[in-house]
Every structure is written in structure tokens, then in C-alpha cells.
Amino acid sequence: MPVTLVKERFPSKVGEVVLGATAEQGGTRTSTIVVGGDNLLPFLHFEGKVTNRPVIAMEVTDIVPPWNDAIKAQFGDVLDNPAAWAQKCVNEFGADLIYLKLIGADPEGFNRSPEDCARVVKEVLAAVGVPLVVVGCENAEKDNEVLAAVAEAGAGENLLVGLAEQDNYKSITAAAMVHKHNVIARSPLDINICKQLNILINEMGLPLNRIVIDPMIGGLGFGIEYAYSIMERARLGALANDKMLSMPMICTVGYEANRSKEANASVEEFPGWGDLAERGVLWETLTATALLQVGASILLMRNPEAVKLVQRNIADLVDAAVGA
């Protein structure tokens, strides 16, 4: 007897968000990226269509980052030059986007001015043709100034800027509205706050197709299963036509995976754990692949070796869809 596959049909789909703008669209990008759009649970291609493949945004910081040497060594001498670094990510490592993190703005650290930050953004925009994600230093007050300057400097480029959070979403949303960018809405692993924040931002007048959800995640071994279930809930909400949960999701994989001791401790310290270079790559890779399975659209990644593995994983998953 032939087996009939039970197919689930959902009434709605994940919303699509366009990032970047080409010359015709008023920007200077050589290509744009569309994320979201699926009407199925991730990669269940017999039930629907994988509309847009997940993308990788490689992390670039405006000052030399405090990362471990196993990662830093792979970038050579560009870490003090964001433009060259971004170029390397795109040209050598195949990054779909650049995730520029302006940690130099931190008042507790370098305390760079909003103008300096805006200048770095312009340099990176000039150096690469891919769309850009720009986030601040996670000091709410400073970010409000910095991101306003960034939004203005990047006007026309259709950036993805962040982070809008429950207690601090207004100025960044306003800046994005004025200069026509997209916003990352970050909620602390909480589906209700996620929804509330989307409603609040939307009520200010930013269209829903200009919001990307950052659900916050835990790296492998640090609560990834919790992130998984929150993301699954959001995806099911989107498919069930909950418009306030239907935005594509961005996951800060590179940041979370590399915070763990497991991604940083040397083999001398923990002889049983094996070589750090390989372990760090796998830690980030596994964090990324797990979250791909639950619907991540944009992966923020750091380690070029991990990027390579995840690119292959994405290709396999999407090709399977094409093959079917």
C-alpha cells in the first residue's frame, strides 16, 4: 500500500524583509537580500516552498575586538580596519551581509563620538557591496545618539539597525522611519515581550516588513533549547497568521557561542576537551545549525571556519528543497 504523506497547510507565512538598496533603489549596494517568506516549518519542503535561503552576516567591529587568538588569527591584519575586514569577510569568506557592531562607542570604553561611528559605517559601505546590519554598543543612551547619526549617514542604503528593546525602542525606530531603514527588535527570550515590542514599534508607524526579530538565544550548552522553543513558538505563530510574530528572525550565534568557556579554553587547560581551534569552530557551527532547524533567517557569525561549515549546511538544506 502506498504511503500518503500527511501534509500540513498553514494559513499564513513568515513575512519578507528586504535588506539593502541598489543604485536604482536609491542606495549603493551591488545586491539586496530578501529574508523570510516561508509558509512551512523549516525545510519541510514536501509541505511548502523554501522561499529565501537563510543568510550569514559576519561580525565586524569598529575597534579591535577582544576575541580569542584562534579566531583573530584567521583575519590576519585587518582587525583594526573595519572596511578592509568587511571586504575580507565578503570576498574571502563569502559573507552575505556584514554585521557591524559599534562597540567603540561604549562610554565605559573608547567612548567614540556618534560622528566617528557614522564615519566607520560609511567606510564599510564604501568597501563592500552587500547590505549592512549596524548595531550599537548596548548602552541605551549612547546608542540613541549613535544610531541616529548612523541612520542619517546610511540614508538610502536600507540598513538593518539595532537594537530596539522594550525599554528603549523609540529613538531608534524614529531614526529608522525618517531614513527608511529596518529595525532589529530584541526581546529577552520571551514570546510576549517579543510581540509587545513589535506592536509598540509598529504603532509608531514602522511597517511590519521593516522589523526583524532578535529573540536572543543561548549558545550550545547554555540554554539553546530554550531559544529553540521560543523560536518554534514564534514560527508557529507566524504560520498561524499572527502578524505580530511573523517577522524573520536574526540569531546572534557568533556572539553567544563564543562567550562560552568551551569555545575559548585551551587544550592545556582541559586536556579532555580537545584542540581549541576545532572545538571553537564546532561550538559555533552547532549553535548555528540547530537554530537553522527552527527557522533562523539571519545568522550572525564570527569564526570563518564555522561560516564555511554552515554555508555547506545551508546549501544542503536548501538544495534538498530544490531536489524535491
Add this chain to the structure above:
Amino acid sequence: MAACQVKFMPESRTIEVEEGTSLVKAAAQAGIYIKSGCGAKGSCGACRVIVLGGEPEVRATGKLTPEDIARGVRLSCQTFVHGDVTVEVPPESRLQEHQVLMEDVQKGGLLQETEQDLLDKFSLHPLSTKVRVKLSEPTLTENASDWARLQLELRRVLAAGAKGVEIPLSVLQTLPEALRQAQWDVSVTLSEGEDKYTVVRVEKGNDRPPYGLAIDIGTTTVVVYLVDLSNGRVVDKQGTYNKQAKFGDDVISRIVYAVDAPGNLQEIQRAVIDTINSLTEQILSRQKLEPDDLGAGVAAGNTTMTQLFLGVDPRYVRLEPYIPTMNGVPPLKAKEIGLKMLSEGLVQCFPSVASYVGGDIVSGTMVTDMANSEEIVLFIDIGTNGEIVLGNQDWLVSCACSAGPCFEGGGILFGMRAMPGAIERVYIDPDSLDVTFKVVGRILPVGICGSGLVDALAKLREAGIIDRAGNFQMEHPSHSERLRLTPDDKEFVLAWAHQAGGDKDVVITENDVKNLIRAKGAIYAGIRSLLTMVAVDVDMISRIVIAGGFGNYLNVHDSVEIGLLPDVPAERYEFIGNSSVKGARLALLSQNAWHEAAELGKKMTYIELSVGTTFMDEFVSALFLPHTDLSLFPSVIS
């Protein structure tokens, strides 16, 4: 200081105030509310009046033009009474209360308490009656005992049939003198139970009616009605805070206190009895009656309140699996618990359903008459606990959710019961943030009650003073001085001190708003959970009956807008006020009602919300204005 006369035109209303009172404050005392954007600082110019006569002291004229000043225009906040004054308050300076009221009526969302009386259905047959009998004097040949003589006559008058007529010892002890002093013409008060009458008082013959008490024992407030048992009329009513509040705001903290140390249970029982007795005393002195005139009482309270009222250890109500000591309560005599009534008088308590659905809900359910309805009715009692009953003539389910005392004024900085001085309606102009309000008793406001808080929350949101999460938006385009930051909190001024009965501005704080959102979230989550568990869609409900002591009105439009109540057409809503005390009155007046109450208590199925995750999921989704699932509130969003 000297008293001066101030006359307000065009009303021609004259009041007497002390010299040096500002005109705006004098107007408020006369019940005329004048606009004030700046808080009586003389800077906004909204409070213009025209001085027609007298020489008030003018301290500042602000932005008034020389022409204005020449024709007598003054700023009422900067002009002070000095000698007798006549002042015209032009329409543009007045807070336009009537417009606002009209607006709500047009929206169809403002419900006044309905006063439908179910007594017709149940028929008047009170728990206590009073009859006047004239006995023949005993003689040497007609020598039956005093009691036999009285009993015989009572049996005849009452047509007692199979029912016995009894007399307790304490009344018997007073009987010989009572009969003889009255020269055998006596009025006898009796309480009537299932199978017998009991004589509770014998006094000199008179035609005064028998009275009874209907008592609602709320966790936060206690209300007593004095009822004329001969015709069912509510003669007087009085409410106050439950004196147990000093032991904790909610039933849990009361239970914890009651069982904490020996003697506490008696102390906490005493507190509620004292509360009831002080209310009774106030009513009795107003009505020139004596405690002995009160022949019966019926009390309705939640399970914990009932147990504490009776001095029954409540500890197992709190501990899993949450078992009350009893549901039905045996008939009591007033002297057993120390109520200020006729000491032999009958006291009945409404039966409970479960630990967290008590006699007050059984009482309210009876008032809704839902147990006789073919269609599905939803009954929500908004008190310290939100209790919800759903069903019809065939089935009834109930649940309880802990909402906290917000809607009764607890946990809110300027919160108060719905009594004179409470702001009960609020309107905020979205551009200027000027506030119009209506106060219970039309006196100066001193606080805000539940219905006012519902209004305020909706209006704060509409005016953009708070966002949907309840956060204050300090950069409001109006730059109104009403929106301000204090060392403790962010707050919004509802009434400036000069418009208020106290000496402080009446404000609502961000903390108040967050408390209100939690309270409304709990109630809405309870409704949703109950509907989910019995798989009833909100559209299948024909009538939603709201009860609660939060005000004289229920603003359905605003209640839906803040997500307190389901988004269904306003016509389906009905507001019945304090249903618990109303049910107590019915039971006091009708044996049939009392029997129905007993049956209702047994018929209701209780659903424990703390089992499973449905309630908690619903609760966190509801902590938003109106809700994180906007599809549940289509009328609010569109």
C-alpha cells in the same frame, strides 16, 4: 479670617469662603470646575473668569491683554477673594463634563447599575417575621402557662401547620414580665427555619416592621444593607474597608496571619465582626433603631472570609490541595459570633463552592439568574479576587483568579472605594492633556475608584501618556505640567490640589498603571482560561454580567479598550454592582431564594486554574494594553 460671599454667574450660585481663597478653588467648592493647564501657576491662561462685582485681590494677570483686563477678565488661579465678589465663569473656561457624558452614552458603552429585582420571582417570605398578638389575660380558670398561651396564638396567626414554634431559654426568661408589662398586647419577632419557627424577641405591641441585615464581607470592603423585612425595601446602606486589612491585603496573607500564633484567629475574626458592627451602629443611629430591631442577617463572603467570620481555622484553604472546612454553614445565632443584632437573631451564611469560589459568588450567581437561563451567561465579579462563573440552566463552571485589590482602590497611590470624593469618570484631552472628571457625590475629589481607574487607564493610553506596555511617555508633545517626574516615580496629575478636597494633587503613577495592568490581565486571563477549558467561544455567550464594588458605572468601551473584558458588543454587557450584598438581601427576604442559593452552591463545578499552564500563559499574554494577541480585540485596533 473673614468669611466672604462669592457668587458665580450665570448659575447665581453663592457660597461662603474664607478671605484669601483663590477664585478657582472657590468655584470648585461651588461645584463649578474651571480648566487649568498649568496647575494654578498663572501661566496657561485657561482659567479666565470675568469679575462682575467686588474688589478681589489680583496677584498676577499672566498673558491677559490690557483690553481683557479692562473688561474685568482675570485669571481665577491668581485672583483671591477679598470681600464679597461676583464672578462670571464663561463656557470656554469650564471643564465640559456633560459633553463627555454624552459622548460615552452615544458610544453605547456606559452602563449604569441595573436594578432589576428578582424578589417578584422568589416571592416575599423573609427569614424573620414579626407578628402582633393580643393574648387574653390568664384567670384562675383559664390557667394555661404564658408560653402555651403565646404559642397557641402564634400557631394560629402564623398558620404554622406542621412547623413547630419554639422558644429559646433566654427569651423564655424575659417572657413573664414582657407579657405583663405589655398588658398581653405584644409584638413577637420570629426566625423561620426549614421546619420550625423560633421566637427571638417579645416586646410591647407595636407596628414597627421587622428589619434584617444583608452583609457582604469582601476581602477589601464590607457592605451592610438594612432591609425592611415587611416589604423588602433597602432602608439604608453603609460600606467601609474591612478592618482585617491591617493583617494583609489578600486572603492568603490573612490566612497566614490567622494561623501564625495562638489568639490571632480570634483577633482577625474580631476585626471583621467589629467592621460589620460599626457599620450597623452607623445605620442604626441614622435610622433611630436598636440592635434588638434586627431579627435576622444573611452574610455572603468568599470562603476565607466566611471561615474567618465564623472563627473557623482557614489554614487548609491555603495549602494544597486547598480544602475548605465546610461549604454549607449551619444556621447561627447572632450572639454566637457577637454581631450587633438581636442576640437570638438568625444569621445565615451563603454556602461556598470551593476554597476560592465562595458564598459571595453563589450569591451573585443567584442575582444574575443565570441558572435559569437557556442561553450561556458569563458572570464576572471583579473584587480582590476575580471570580468567574459560566453556564446556563444545565451546567455551571466557576474559577477564581487573584487580581489584587486595585479595582477597589487598594495598591493605588490615590486609590479609594467608590464613595463620595472618588473620581469615577475621567476624560483627558489628547492635545492639551487637560483632565475632566466626575466625582461621586459631586464634591471635591480626594482619590480615584475602580471605575475611574478603568477610565484613566484607557484615556492615558488614548492620549499617548502611556504606551501599550504601561510605560509613561515623558516626552509628550503637549509638554503638559501634569506629566511629571518625582523622585519615586513618574506620574500624571488628574486633579490639581486647588481642585481637590485634600491639600495634594491627585495623581496616578506609573506603578499604579503597572498594578492595574496586572489586575486586569489576571481577570482577562481567568475569563480566557475558563472559556478554553469548556471550549466555549466568546461569541456563544448571550449575556455578560459584571459585578463589583468599583463604582457606579461600568464603562464597557474603556474596559474593552484596556483589555479587562472581552471585545463583544456593549449591548451584551450588564452591570449589577455589588451582587454579593444584593443576593444576601434576596436570601434574607425569601426562603425560596435561600433554598436556591443552597442548590446553586452544590451545582457549580469548580475549576482550579493553578493546575496546568493555561492560566499563566494567558496571564503573561494579557499584560499589555489591550493584549499581545490583538486579534482578540478587533474593535480596539481598527
